[in-house]
Amino acid sequence: MGALARTAYQAAHLLGVTALMRRLQGSRVPVLMYHGVSSKRINGVLNCEKKHVAAADFERHLRFLKSRYQVIPLSRYGAFLRGGGALPRGCAVVTFDDGYENNHSYAFPLLKKYGIPATVFVTADFVEKGESLWVDRLAAAFASTTLPAWADQSSGTLYPLANDAEKTAAYLQIKASFKRLGPRDHASAVDSLLKALEGAGRSPLAGGGLPRLFSPLKAEQIREMVASGLVEIGSHCCRHLGLTNLDLDEARREVFSSRERIAALTGRPVECFSYPNGDANPQVTTLVEAAGYSCAVVEGLRLDRPGPGSRFAVARLALKEDDDEAAIAATLCGLRSLGLRAAGER
């Protein structure tokens, strides 16, 4: 966060603007999006998008939520959006995507400490088969490669890889382009890039495998969290592929079979859905509704606005690791996303 934004949020907070906006929100509910919680702040390619926040930062977020909001499970918000009664004022929701093991080791103890419920969206192949997420395999390969540069033959782009900043830039650009590929092109593109990066350096997949940061939840950890009554498990599909890149039958299998597999794993119905990469269109949304989910989340990075049909496109917000109390307040009340839109940022 820049010094200017920090000062602006502090002024808004001191002047009572964030508190006023929170009171004026009415039925608008901040839905927070997390991925992982780590023992300490992690930098570099492995965490270049800050998907994993440090436990101390996460605890600061939870303390703020506990003091100002009533945190409810996403399924309760979904029931409200479906027309199931009223919500108390000042609700918020906490969600996690993907299904990382650190949700159990670092987030769950803090959720229990503060009595805060959360919804964890798991990728079925990740947590059941231990198949690591392709984005994490790529990040680990970029982090450990000794290749000085990589030439993408298909686009004719040369990516320099001499230092962490160059590796991060290459990783983000290549990841974004791979997300647009269909499943078969995607698999072969990932495979050949991994071979190129690993061929010239120590393989992140050899020996000790991927960094612990990228480990999946185990079945018993999922069941322990569910049994606590604080955590509900939602679906993040089977393979974490963008659903709009799949043909309709494949997308249907991802949406329907992940719901069945996760219900079998937890012994509970699966109410909530999170689109991998936030990737949805009307056909995909129709599948999600037909499969029986009560609501679905996108990324959005804005305060959700309930309305007709909105329960299958619930927007989420993200807190940053260095957010102070004023920045947290500004994010949750929607002030920050207004400012980012005005500045043309996400």
Ligand SMILES: [Zn+2]
């Ligand atoms: Zn995801």
